[in-house]
Amino acid sequence: PIGLSSRYRFSNFIKGSSNELAASAAWSVAQDPGARFNPFFIYGGVGLGKTHLLHAIGHHIHVARPHLRIVYQSAERFMNEFISAVRFNQFDQFRARYRQDCDVLLIDDIQFIAGRDRTMDEFFHVFNALYEAEKQIVVTADRMPGDMQGMEDRLISRLNWGLVADIKAPDLETRVAILKQKADIDRIDLPDDVALHLATHVRSNVRELEGSLVRVSTFASLKNQPLTREFVSEALGVSSAPAQAAPISIESVQKVVASHFSVRIADLKGPRRHQGISRPRMIAMYLSRQLTGASFPEIGLRFGGKDHSTVINACKRIESIQSEDSELRETVAALRQLLAHEPT
Ligand code: ADP
Ligand code: MG
Structure with missing residues (x-):
């Protein structure tokens, strides 16, 4: 369909805790337009993947249900079309395009029409x-409906009728995954440690992250050199020493472990003994002991006031399980890596 870029697909959208809800809901909308989440509203800062998801929804529907008429438009273009329709007396066409001949409406950056009364009205x-008519509507914006200054209340209320999902800045793991994918697509030879180094230093948004990879790799190839950490440091003007200097805190261990296993930090500190929680809790205690230099009683204290013997047992358990379970060994190694680079 017109206006959709084929670069933006579900298949190349990297999921992580920062965009999980938005991505899953987008997928569900694409599977079953008009059915579950209508309207679907995605918001988040610049360069975090809103437009990407919007296009991905459009493509998916187009392929799965070619008979559906999909209209994708930025709110700015919507406004411009509306203005010329009024001016050139072509309101019928405008109305047909957006109201009658449309089964799926995808509008990007709706914040643009805030304060433009006639466009909002239309x-x-x-x-x-x-x-x-039960047609699917998907809208993106840089902030949540109620936070858009100058947006009509009745519009805000409608945008809140369905599902509102936000996208946050990606965490380190997601940034590394995005870089690796981008490197694959652009055929850039990107060693793991260089990816980690870049992802550690470029944290603002995905567009910047991808841009920095392209910049640094262009630089390297112009100089006819392989892409190394030192090179990245030079191009970004940062230190190339591993970001180890800051001591690792128990909080950061808890944060990283909780996010990796998708459990709440409160659960790590709480009493629940369910496997899905007690395993991550033991790992977090083990890593706290290994990486922070805290004593067993102190760790117990920081895990909701548990006895030091609980911590000792957890450490023993994780050590013994690791000796026979290679998957756990890898998980623990990956968490260590993450912690070594996570800014505290
Ligand atoms: P926004 O519309 O939120 O400003 P975009 O959708 O234009 O951001 O994303 C900026 C760039 O980052 C695009 O090239 C997009 O493909 C890429 N991008 C953003 N999030 C992801 C992700 N989770 N996985 C892969 N690429 C992403
Ligand atoms: Mg966008």
């Missing part, structure tokens, strides 16, 4: 017509 009517 969008309101488009929204109502499609919504009543």
